[in-house]
Amino acid sequence: MKHDIFTAKRLLLVEPSITLVITGKALERRDAGDDIMILSAGEPDFITPKYIRDYAIEAINRGFTHYTKTAGILPLRELIVKKLKEDNNLDYEPSDIIVSTGAKQSIYNVMESILNDDDEVIIPSPFWVSYPEIVRLAGGKPVIVDTEDDGFILTAEKLKKNITNKTKAIILNTPNNPTGMVYYKDTLEDLADIIVENDLLCVSDEIYEKVLYDGKKHYSIAALGEDIKNNTVIINGFSKAYAMTGWRIGYAAGPEFIIKNCLKLQGHSTSCPSSIGQAAAYAALKNKNEEFDNMLATFDKRRKFIMEKLDKLEGISYIRPEGAFYFFINVSKFYGRKGVNDSLSFCNFLLKNGNVAVTPGKAFGMDDYIRISYAVSTAEIERAMIKFKKVLEMLVE
Ligand SMILES: Cc1ncc(COP(=O)(O)O)c(C=O)c1O
Known part of the structure; x- marks a missing residue:
């Protein structure tokens, strides 16, 4: 089969997801037994509140299928x-x-x-x-x-x-x-x-x-x-x-x-x-989502923790997030060192040398930036921030 004939022209205009490139690599390494911290998730690490799960199970059992x-x-x-x-x-x-x-x-x-x-x-x-x-x-x-x-x-x-x-x-x-x-x-x-x-x-x-x-x-x-x-x-x-x-x-x-x-x-x-x-x-x-306040308070605690760490790092800048669960961080001052020259190579370097997966800003239209998600466990964030600091230090050695 000729691939060009069986590929719709409109699909040629669409970029494959770069976000999946890094996450894919990170998961491969985690499966191979490496201790990888994945801060590229776009979803809460919490599971759906129990009252919702219970109602859905009951709906299945009553044949709402x-x-x-x-x-x-x-x-x-x-x-x-x-x-x-x-x-x-x-x-x-x-x-x-x-x-x-x-x-x-x-x-x-x-x-x-x-x-x-x-x-x-x-x-x-x-x-x-x-x-x-x-x-x-x-x-x-x-x-x-x-x-x-x-x-x-x-x-x-x-x-x-x-x-x-x-x-x-x-x-x-x-x-x-x-x-x-x-x-x-x-x-x-x-x-x-x-x-x-x-x-x-x-x-x-x-x-x-x-x-x-x-x-x-x-x-x-x-x-x-x-x-x-x-x-x-x-x-x-x-x-x-x-x-x-x-x-x-x-x-x-x-x-x-x-x-x-x-x-x-x-x-x-x-x-x-x-x-x-x-x-x-x-x-x-x-019903009222009783678990929401706890989820939000946890996100906020993580947000403050990351801000405290980021504020102590040289060479990066970011704007204090007011919502969602991400930090968008300018790391372009590190470009031009050790093979890092854009957001994708920065993320690859961070993954290789720090075992931390984050998302390249290029995926969001800004190649000077990376995105860190704090919709992952607090313990993982704490370890990742230590590694992040070390990798930045490596880049300026
Ligand atoms: C800004 C924004 N809009 C829409 C979506 C899609 O959400 P859904 O899971 O409901 O498709 C996402 C998911 O990450 C998002 O970040």
């Missing part, structure tokens, strides 16, 4: 409506909601539903790895806008500058993966004015909304007024706040016609999200 409505079961969408009202002060109907196989499918559905060839989507950098690739797969063109000089926050001026007559959408992510930055209300208001003025769709990925520190508050851009709400699709899910990555449940809330187009697509791709995953998500929202 069939296809559901394409949009997801009504009781779950009703609870999502309630959540959006209570947490975000937003009014939606169940028909404005589609539940999908993870927030990733929700974003994919939206992009496939709105984009025609070469439509542009503005993506502030650094970004979650999959945004540009999803846009490309859907036939669109990602327009990457660097936010480093503005403290990793997209300003209204920069947004305005990058709008062309082909711009169709913008993807906002607050709290942000990989920087942990949170968009404040006044910035969102300025962005909202421009989005509405130019009739763009704002895809607002709020999956980390509950993972906030130092008393920070999450604002959904859609809650800033009826006009911006009409131009926004909210993306959210259960992976992060409920430690439910493997259940694969996320959702989109937005203008009914966009949700209807997503339904068309979902109906012919995955039919519906898993019934058991939906039962678990229903339980998650129906």
Whole structure:
């Protein structure tokens, strides 16, 4: 078989995941018996709270094992409506909601539903790895806008500058993966004015909304007024706040016609999200998550511990994260030494010499940086920070 003939052209535009390269190597070495610390995870190390697991097991045993409505079961969408009202002060109907196989499918559905060839989507950098690739797969063109000089926050001026007559959408992510930055209300208001003025769709990925520190508050851009709400699709899910990555449940809330187009697509791709995953998500929202405060306090303790260590290291810089569970660290001062000249070679050096796996910033659009995740055990973080320091010292020897 000729590989080029049997490879779809649109796939040639998509990069394989660099994040998996390092994690793959790290896992291989761990399997071979090496003591490897993996700080590249994008998921909580906690398991799904017991009340959710118990309800899902009970759902299996009562035979809740069939296809559901394409949009997801009504009781779950009703609870999502309630959540959006209570947490975000937003009014939606169940028909404005589609539940999908993870927030990733929700974003994919939206992009496939709105984009025609070469439509542009503005993506502030650094970004979650999959945004540009999803846009490309859907036939669109990602327009990457660097936010480093503005403290990793997209300003209204920069947004305005990058709008062309082909711009169709913008993807906002607050709290942000990989920087942990949170968009404040006044910035969102300025962005909202421009989005509405130019009739763009704002895809607002709020999956980390509950993972906030130092008393920070999450604002959904859609809650800033009826006009911006009409131009926004909210993306959210259960992976992060409920430690439910493997259940694969996320959702989109937005203008009914966009949700209807997503339904068309979902109906012919995955039919519906898993019934058991939906039962678990229903339980998650129906009851109070008593374990959440403990999870957040643990993340915060780890965050403070890492900050304390990083603050003592020479040659690196980072911005204090306000949400999510990552540090985005500039390590470019070490480039040009011992074969390290970009984020991937830095990560390879760290893995080889320190047994620590972290993610190269290139995956998020910024090659001067690495991302450290603290969604791993405190003991692993403590050991990893000692090794990290040693490897930096090795690089300047
Ligand atoms: C910013 C962001 N959005 C979306 C997702 C996808 O989440 P899900 O597990 O619901 O597909 C992730 C997962 O890492 C993420 O970091």
